[in-house]
Amino acid sequence: MKKDRGGSHERRGMGVCKLWTPSCISDLNSGAHPTKSSPHKPQPLPPSDCTETTYLRFLASNAEAGSIIGKGGTTISDFQSRSNARIQLSRNYEYFPGTSDRVIMVSGTIDEVLEAVELILTKLFTEFYTEEGEEGEPRSKVRLIVPNSSCGGIIGKGGSMIRSFIEDSQANIKISPQDNNYVGLNDRLVTAIGTLQQLVQAINLILLKLSEDLYYVQSIGPPFPYPAPYNAPNYGPRGVGGKFQNNKEDMSNSVTLGVADEHIGIVVGRGGRNIMEISQISGARIKISERGDFISGTCDRKISITGSGRAIRVAEAMIMHKVASASAAPPPSDLTPDHLSVENLSLNNQ
Secondary structure (H helix, E strand, O other): OOEOOOOOEEOOOOOOOEOOOHHHHHHHHHOOOOOOOOOOOOOOOOHHHHOOOEEEEEEEOHHHHHHHHOHHHHHHHHHHHHHOOEEEEOOOOOEOOOOOOEEEEEEEOHHHHHHHHHHHHHHHHHHHHOOOOOOOOOOEEEEEEEEHHHHHHHHOHHHHHHHHHHHHHOOEEEEOOOOOOOOOOOEEEEEEEEOHHHHHHHHHHHHHHHHOOOOOHHHOOOOOOOOHHHOOOOOOOOOOOOOOOOHHHOOOEEEEEEEEHHHHHHHHOHHHHHHHHHHHHHOOEEEEOOOOOEOOOOOEEEEEEEEOHHHHHHHHHHHHHHHHHHHOOOOOOOOOOOHHHHOOOOOOOO
């Protein structure tokens, strides 16, 4: 990290050079230098702010998490070595509430965290989001996990701060409403959509703003601080964001799913391993119809799920996740692109 005469700090990366507060980025692109008299042009961060440990959490599908880890942990070790940041992931099936995605936490100085995030996103774009012959730059989204208490700073007075982030990065940035459906959940999702460079710049701006919040670092826990009932995806009436059941709902119900005969094998797993795992995690009882016993007018086998409403939703989500991974197009690596089926499953997804 180099220090220039003005006391600002530089980062090697994709068009995001100086670790000034967000609205300075547009001036850098035009060659202008922020001054005290310029509106919305804060002064550079003190050097100490750039050397203290900070954190960034975001979501990734199981397939994306596998890509980040790499065979035998080689990729994550390489990223940590190159960035000097620490990268941690929640365990398999430890999902952020209301999603089918794992939590990734990157820690280090601001420069180190941004470097690690850029390495991660570059790999994900290469493996999952770039198609041969595709016109224009590929776009994707990143969902950052931010404490409720820190979201006000990102929004700014009358939405001024988030508008400046959107203008400076050219990414689409939205913050999910505070969700009261999950007791003890004190985080919200900040979703950025754009090209690789736009996402890197948007994350830079957001992280710089978060670093100004004295309570931000104190509010960050382990990669997966959520209570045990959140360890699997939860579905509401329209597919996402439903409440966990109250006592009145903790009664036995039954739901029947239709799954194509050719996908039953992936649901059952070798020696029944997958179906037992789904049953154990969800707490539901699962029964699959015999060969040839199809839902009327289809070639779909019947999967009966019995249990509480919550258990049924969890089991259904896990089954559909398996089916989606089996039916997706062949991935560019040895990973199945689960993200294709769960990309739009997010807390209060609209």
